[in-house]
Amino acid sequence: MLVLIDKKGRKHLVDEKIEEYHSNYGVLDLTNVKSGDVLETHLGHKFYCVKADLLDYYERLPRAGSIILKKDLGAIIANCGIGSGSRVVDAGTGTGATAIFLANIVGKEGKIYTYELREDHIKIARNNFESAGLDDVVESKLGDVREGIEESEIDAVIFDLPDPWLAVDKAYNALRIGGYVAVYNPYIEQIRKAYIAMEEAGFKELRAIELLERGFEIKEVGTRHRTRNIGHTAYLAFGRKYNQNI
Amino acid sequence: MLVLIDKKGRKHLVDEKIEEYHSNYGVLDLTNVKSGDVLETHLGHKFYCVKADLLDYYERLPRAGSIILKKDLGAIIANCGIGSGSRVVDAGTGTGATAIFLANIVGKEGKIYTYELREDHIKIARNNFESAGLDDVVESKLGDVREGIEESEIDAVIFDLPDPWLAVDKAYNALRIGGYVAVYNPYIEQIRKAYIAMEEAGFKELRAIELLERGFEIKEVGTRHRTRNIGHTAYLAFGRKYNQNI
Amino acid sequence: MLVLIDKKGRKHLVDEKIEEYHSNYGVLDLTNVKSGDVLETHLGHKFYCVKADLLDYYERLPRAGSIILKKDLGAIIANCGIGSGSRVVDAGTGTGATAIFLANIVGKEGKIYTYELREDHIKIARNNFESAGLDDVVESKLGDVREGIEESEIDAVIFDLPDPWLAVDKAYNALRIGGYVAVYNPYIEQIRKAYIAMEEAGFKELRAIELLERGFEIKEVGTRHRTRNIGHTAYLAFGRKYNQNI
Amino acid sequence: MLVLIDKKGRKHLVDEKIEEYHSNYGVLDLTNVKSGDVLETHLGHKFYCVKADLLDYYERLPRAGSIILKKDLGAIIANCGIGSGSRVVDAGTGTGATAIFLANIVGKEGKIYTYELREDHIKIARNNFESAGLDDVVESKLGDVREGIEESEIDAVIFDLPDPWLAVDKAYNALRIGGYVAVYNPYIEQIRKAYIAMEEAGFKELRAIELLERGFEIKEVGTRHRTRNIGHTAYLAFGRKYNQNI
Numbered sequence: 001m002l003v004l005i006d007k008k009g010r011k012h013l014v015d016e017k018i019e020e021y022h023s024n025y026g027v028l029d030l031t032n033v034k035s036g037d038v039l040e041t042h043l044g045h046k047f048y049c050v051k052a053d054l055l056d057y058y059e060r061l062p063r064a065g066s067i068i069l070k071k072d073l074g075a076i077i078a079n080c081g082i083g084s085g086s087r088v089v090d091a092g093t094g095t096g097a098t099a100i101f102l103a104n105i106v107g108k109e110g111k112i113y114t115y116e117l118r119e120d121h122i123k124i125a126r127n128n129f130e131s132a133g134l135d136d137v138v139e140s141k142l143g144d145v146r147e148g149i150e151e152s153e154i155d156a157v158i159f160d161l162p163d164p165w166l167a168v169d170k171a172y173n174a175l176r177i178g179g180y181v182a183v184y185n186p187y188i189e190q191i192r193k194a195y196i197a198m199e200e201a202g203f204k205e206l207r208a209i210e211l212l213e214r215g216f217e218i219k220e221v222g223t224r225h226r227t228r229n230i231g232h233t234a235y236l237a238f239g240r241k242y243n244q245n246i
Numbered sequence: 247m248l249v250l251i252d253k254k255g256r257k258h259l260v261d262e263k264i265e266e267y268h269s270n271y272g273v274l275d276l277t278n279v280k281s282g283d284v285l286e287t288h289l290g291h292k293f294y295c296v297k298a299d300l301l302d303y304y305e306r307l308p309r310a311g312s313i314i315l316k317k318d319l320g321a322i323i324a325n326c327g328i329g330s331g332s333r334v335v336d337a338g339t340g341t342g343a344t345a346i347f348l349a350n351i352v353g354k355e356g357k358i359y360t361y362e363l364r365e366d367h368i369k370i371a372r373n374n375f376e377s378a379g380l381d382d383v384v385e386s387k388l389g390d391v392r393e394g395i396e397e398s399e400i401d402a403v404i405f406d407l408p409d410p411w412l413a414v415d416k417a418y419n420a421l422r423i424g425g426y427v428a429v430y431n432p433y434i435e436q437i438r439k440a441y442i443a444m445e446e447a448g449f450k451e452l453r454a455i456e457l458l459e460r461g462f463e464i465k466e467v468g469t470r471h472r473t474r475n476i477g478h479t480a481y482l483a484f485g486r487k488y489n490q491n492i
Numbered sequence: 493m494l495v496l497i498d499k500k501g502r503k504h505l506v507d508e509k510i511e512e513y514h515s516n517y518g519v520l521d522l523t524n525v526k527s528g529d530v531l532e533t534h535l536g537h538k539f540y541c542v543k544a545d546l547l548d549y550y551e552r553l554p555r556a557g558s559i560i561l562k563k564d565l566g567a568i569i570a571n572c573g574i575g576s577g578s579r580v581v582d583a584g585t586g587t588g589a590t591a592i593f594l595a596n597i598v599g600k601e602g603k604i605y606t607y608e609l610r611e612d613h614i615k616i617a618r619n620n621f622e623s624a625g626l627d628d629v630v631e632s633k634l635g636d637v638r639e640g641i642e643e644s645e646i647d648a649v650i651f652d653l654p655d656p657w658l659a660v661d662k663a664y665n666a667l668r669i670g671g672y673v674a675v676y677n678p679y680i681e682q683i684r685k686a687y688i689a690m691e692e693a694g695f696k697e698l699r700a701i702e703l704l705e706r707g708f709e710i711k712e713v714g715t716r717h718r719t720r721n722i723g724h725t726a727y728l729a730f731g732r733k734y735n736q737n738i
Numbered sequence: 739m740l741v742l743i744d745k746k747g748r749k750h751l752v753d754e755k756i757e758e759y760h761s762n763y764g765v766l767d768l769t770n771v772k773s774g775d776v777l778e779t780h781l782g783h784k785f786y787c788v789k790a791d792l793l794d795y796y797e798r799l800p801r802a803g804s805i806i807l808k809k810d811l812g813a814i815i816a817n818c819g820i821g822s823g824s825r826v827v828d829a830g831t832g833t834g835a836t837a838i839f840l841a842n843i844v845g846k847e848g849k850i851y852t853y854e855l856r857e858d859h860i861k862i863a864r865n866n867f868e869s870a871g872l873d874d875v876v877e878s879k880l881g882d883v884r885e886g887i888e889e890s891e892i893d894a895v896i897f898d899l900p901d902p903w904l905a906v907d908k909a910y911n912a913l914r915i916g917g918y919v920a921v922y923n924p925y926i927e928q929i930r931k932a933y934i935a936m937e938e939a940g941f942k943e944l945r946a947i948e949l950l951e952r953g954f955e956i957k958e959v960g961t962r963h964r965t966r967n968i969g970h971t972a973y974l975a976f977g978r979k980y981n982q983n984i
Contacts, residue, residue, distance in 0.1 A: 005488065048450070048488040050488055055327040070324035071320075071321060071324070074322075074323055074324030077320055077324070081300050084355065084356065085330070104329035107355060108330070109353060177297065178296040191462070195464045209460060211458070212457070213457055214457075215455050223438050242251065244282055
């Protein structure tokens with residue numbers, strides 16, 4: 001896949017086999033185009049052409065709802081010690097955005113087991129995994145993590161569910177000693193319930209946080225924080241399994 | 247390595263070969279101990295024992311100064327698309343904390359090239375890489391990135407330097423088309439200078455941000471943000487290379 | 493003045509002598525109307541009617557640019573100890589919003605001396621002071637505070653200027669022992685320059701801050717911070733005069 | 739009262755009649771001292787001497803617990819339109835800090851009615867009102883606002899109570915048309931309950947917020963946010979009375 005970037009910074013994801021692209025700024029000839037080229041439409045407007053990477057793909061993913069922002073994904077990865085080779089359970093899949101992001105981190109030595117209840121979401125998600133070339137890293141499963149998680153010795157379990165407190169004990173069983181659970185939820189009450197359920201399930205190193213990202217405007221006249229800002233995405237709770245809870 | 251966790255949550259990193267550990271709470275017998283065990287000192291105080299992972303190691307690393315917090319590391323990873331197999335330049339090394347964190351993400355398919363001016367820091371860093379078992383993933387180099395970066399087709403360059411604006415054009419040359427630069431700096435003026443230098447070097451998708459992490463207290467009486475909070479670590483600037491700037 | 497509040501919470505400021513008001517929701521008969529009434533348009537839409545207070549007036553003021561938000565005004569009042577009877581210098585006037593807000597605090601026992609360079613702004617401002625009934629509390633002056641402040645033994649001086657560092661020494665002279673200076677500016681570099689000039693002028697208790705207001709959504713499903721938020725208005729710097737600087 | 743400020747910026751509140759003050763830095767001769775003087779101890783250490791104002795007094799007040807910070811007081815004043823001449827109900831009194839702060843704003847034309855259940859607190863509070871010279875502006879009452887508020891046509895009611903939801907309907911009755919209620923509480927659940935009770939009592943213009951104050955360090959090397967910061971004080975909820983709720 002290639003990403004074509006117009007003069008306003010908007011990104012257009014196109015298949016490498018496509019020979020011609022029709023944009024608002026005119027037609028681009030894509031025969032013999034390669035990453036790093038600067039193209040011009042027939043109307044003379046400039047486009048950058050770059051080989052699409054995971055982030056381009058993540059942002060332009062066919063999806064049903066909202067995706068987790070990079071500030072929160074970064075916090076999940078960094079607080080759960082997820083890296084190359086990690087085996088991670090992701091619930092629910094949605095249309096696969098989180099699984100794709102994590103798959104890029106864990107790589108072919110790792111595995112993402114992603115659970116989803118809705119078959120329509122799974123269908124979109126599997127198409128997304130395939131077109132991202134990650135279908136060997138991601139295993140997409142129809143199933144309800146509140147009933148159980150089939151895997152064991154997992155490094156991290158990530159919940160993006162409306163009722164995570166019903167599933168945190170299943171995460172405990174699925175995790176290796178030293179493994180992490182992360183809960184992502186937009187409501188304070190839900191994070192509180194999940195946190196308390198995590199405590200009851202035996203998790204340690206409990207933390208509930210939120211991350212604010214504030215952008216700066218760097219202008220000739222001076223520097224200031226952006227006047228518009230995303231005020232809230234979700235709260236996060238983390239825990240870690242220390243022992244088998246016998 | 248094992249991590250022993252006392253009743254106050256403090257972590258003690260110990261070699262797996264050690265047979266006895268003397269803590270403030272008494273002596274622990276470590277013969278035949280394994281990850282997941284709950285131990286007791288001769289005075290009857292409980293310790294959890296868990297196989298140390300990257301995060302335990304990161305936090306307990308022998309070091310000279312402060313390390314980059316997980317909120318900022320997570321943002322760097324997520325905004326630069328760093329994953330399994332990525333090839334990343336890290337400058338400066340310091341005592342190796344950032345390189346170790348990134349090495350865990352890129353894995354054996356990837357590589358961290360870490361530059362440092364001070365030989366005393368390199369010495370500590372190399373010991374840290376070795377004891378983390380990451381010396382095949384991290385290549386530690388004595389050198390000044392303001393003079394040049396030897397690698398090419400790099401996926402991301404991370405600067406944690408006092409004067410990053412002197413090196414961002416070198417990062418441009420070292421990066422592949424589509425690659426990212428990240429600058430970490432505690433001062434607004436320095437981030438501004440780096441941002442402007444990045445713009446002049448040809449970087450696109452420029453952004454300057456800061457991340458605030460706010461913790462919650464979840465108590466019986468109710469939920470509230472923590473009254474004490476880290477107010478600031480550093481500002482971050484990001485850019486991306488679109489073309490060869492011919 | 494009366495404020496009419498429609499079903500969407502929008503406020504319409506009307507003179508008490510007006511007998512009929514034409515809104516998007518139909519015509520309101522205002523004969524015999526009084527504060528506390530619930531009115532209905534000829535199309536059956538409900539309006540609340542409340543005697544306008546300072547805040548209604550402040551928000552609906554005829555003006556040329558943006559006004560200082562309540563979070564920042566509150567901080568200025570609280571950090572400068574402004575209260576009933578205070579004598580305050582305000583520069584520049586703009587169209588008078590800050591002066592009106594402060595006049596409500598200092599009352600008839602106090603005084604606001606407000607300086608402005610632009611005669612067109614002063615004209616709008618004076619109309620605003622008059623229609624707010626505050627023209628005996630506010631003294632509107634054509635003049636450049638960078639050249640000097642005529643008053644003395646002032647309790648507080650507030651600067652909302654592009655170049656406050658050129659005027660802080662004039663504030664020092666105008667203040668009583670123990671009086672305060674406040675600087676409001678959207679740019680970090682400008683706040684820094686003002687802060688350093690305040691230090692050089694002899695001010696003590698120096699502080700530079702910013703205030704973030706985050707709103708909550710309280711919904712049936714749960715509580716969360718608002719997803720949209722004002723990310724930035726301005727930075728504030730404060731100082732206090734301890735002695736005559738002989 | 740005078741405030742003596744030592745070289746570390748610490749403030750010592752002393753009565754004007756005192757002739758000698760013994761500090762850690764030596765003895766100060768206070769005969770013939772006046773506001774604006776720079777004094778020296780017998781050991782040669784410098785002290786500034788300034789006539790104490792409301793803010794000095796507020797910060798050094800004899801008290802039992804914590805006081806409301808200026809950022810939150812400022813927000814209460816600015817969001818409730820409190821000014822010279824306002825009549826405000828304050829519950830509970832505690833040791834009188836909030837009442838004193840508000841009394842400085844409303845002045846002799848206004849009035850603060852402050853309710854408190856605990857007689858020991860009232861005793862301290864009344865001493866504080868007297869020594870601040872505000873006992874004619876503040877009326878201190880033994881009473882439970884959950885049972886009722888005796889005043890009527892009040893401009894604003896401020897609650898700093900553990901269970902404000904039990905009193906907001908009493909505030910509704912006490913307020914004039916157009917008057918405001920403010921709730922200050924450290925817990926999210928309590929603010930939520932108060933907010934919902936305010937809605938049920940008929941309040942309009944409902945808002946729940948929090949204010950973060952972030953300080954800057956302005957140093958030679960550059961400018962940055964302070965690394966230590968108060969992470970949380972309390973949440974605030976506001977409402978306004980539009981009509982008699984018949």
